[in-house]
Amino acid sequence: MLNIGVDIGGTKIAAGVVCGGNILKKITLPTYPDRGQGAIIADVVNICKQLLEEFPQVDYVGVGCPGVVDPINGIVIKAENLSFRDVSISQEVSELLKLPVHLGNDANCAALGEHLHGAAVGYKNSITITLGTGIGGGIILDNKIYTGPFFVAGEVGHQVIVVGGEACTCGQLGCWEAYASGTALQGTGGTLTKDFLNYLTVGIANLVNILQPEIVVIGGGVSQMGQPLLIGIKHHIKDKIFDERGLTKFVLAKLGNDAGIIGASLLGGV
Numbered sequence: 001m002l003n004i005g006v007d008i009g010g011t012k013i014a015a016g017v018v019c020g021g022n023i024l025k026k027i028t029l030p031t032y033p034d035r036g037q038g039a040i041i042a043d044v045v046n047i048c049k050q051l052l053e054e055f056p057q058v059d060y061v062g063v064g065c066p067g068v069v070d071p072i073n074g075i076v077i078k079a080e081n082l083s084f085r086d087v088s089i090s091q092e093v094s095e096l097l098k099l100p101v102h103l104g105n106d107a108n109c110a111a112l113g114e115h116l117h118g119a120a121v122g123y124k125n126s127i128t129i130t131l132g133t134g135i136g137g138g139i140i141l142d143n144k145i146y147t148g149p150f151f152v153a154g155e156v157g158h159q160v161i162v163v164g165g166e167a168c169t170c171g172q173l174g175c176w177e178a179y180a181s182g183t184a185l186q187g188t189g190g191t192l193t194k195d196f197l198n199y200l201t202v203g204i205a206n207l208v209n210i211l212q213p214e215i216v217v218i219g220g221g222v223s224q225m226g227q228p229l230l231i232g233i234k235h236h237i238k239d240k241i242f243d244e245r246g247l248t249k250f251v252l253a254k255l256g257n258d259a260g261i262i263g264a265s266l267l268g269g270v
Contacts, residue, residue: 004048004061005265007106008040010081010133015047016258017055018265021117023258025051033082040082041089045096052097060100062267063089064109064260066136070151071267074103077151080169102267106260108145108154110253111138112270113263114217118254123214127207128253129156131222134169135177135203139211145270157181161202176203182222192228197236204233205240208248219253226252 002024006015010033016026027047031040048061067079074090076082094101104112111120111128120126124143130136135157139146147153157177158170165174178184179199188196204216223229230252241248255262 003265005261006063007260008065016261060268062102062264064106064264069105107136108138109263110259113259119217125213127213128217130220132220197232201237215249
């Protein structure tokens with residue numbers, strides 16, 4: 001089965017033809033979000049058409065988008081960095097491509113990709129955390145994406161870890177994202193300081209203590225720091241997890257920047 005996965009980000013749009021978790025061909029172009037939703041959707045359609053010229057046997061298209069996403073009705077309710085409000089992506093793209101189009105939150109897509117073809121294969125319950133400009137998260141419970149009844153579950157970067165703390169881009173004060181994202185890491189000169197690792201593991205420990213996943217996958221651009229990051233997480237999180245047995249595993253993501261594309265291509269099967 002061939003499907004197209006599209007990952008819409010604030011800086012780039014990436015799309016690929018995927019088969020069995022492998023990307024056969026990929027196209028990437030800059031988003032330029034200030035152009036407005038019409039231009040962005042037109043780009044999504046155009047790169048899908050380019051892929052369909054070479055792979056006409058595609059069954060459906062899956063689209064991952066940041067923000068609050070209604071996957072049932074295929075609507076992006078709100079995506080601040082794209083200036084999207086109540087955008088019916090599934091319907092608009094489907095009408096132009098003459099194919100079914102499925103929509104999901106981008107971090108949920110990354111989690112699904114890691115769950116089925118990456119670092120979390122074989123685990124029924126996992127959390128994938130994407131450490132980038134902000135902090136995203138996707139929760140898999142009993143082999144299914146957990147979105148909550150209002151589609152905003154998994155916005156892990158906006159848990160408040162410092163009451164009255166630093167301002168976050170979302171408008172709240174003290175969000176985890178303000179202290180442990182790639183942006184926050186830049187403020188340390190890119191160094192894994194004790195404070196940074198402490199804030200990072202506070203947020204991870206909160207998720208583990210509440211949901212007790214079998215495995216936590218660390219992805220996003222910051223994860224490219226590799227083993228030093230993973231070792232720092234494991235060291236600093238020990239005294240923050242309620243389950244002293246330490247049964248939850250912590251690993252680095254395997255799919256890298258392709259997790260969103262691969263996960264989006266799987267949306268029609270969940």
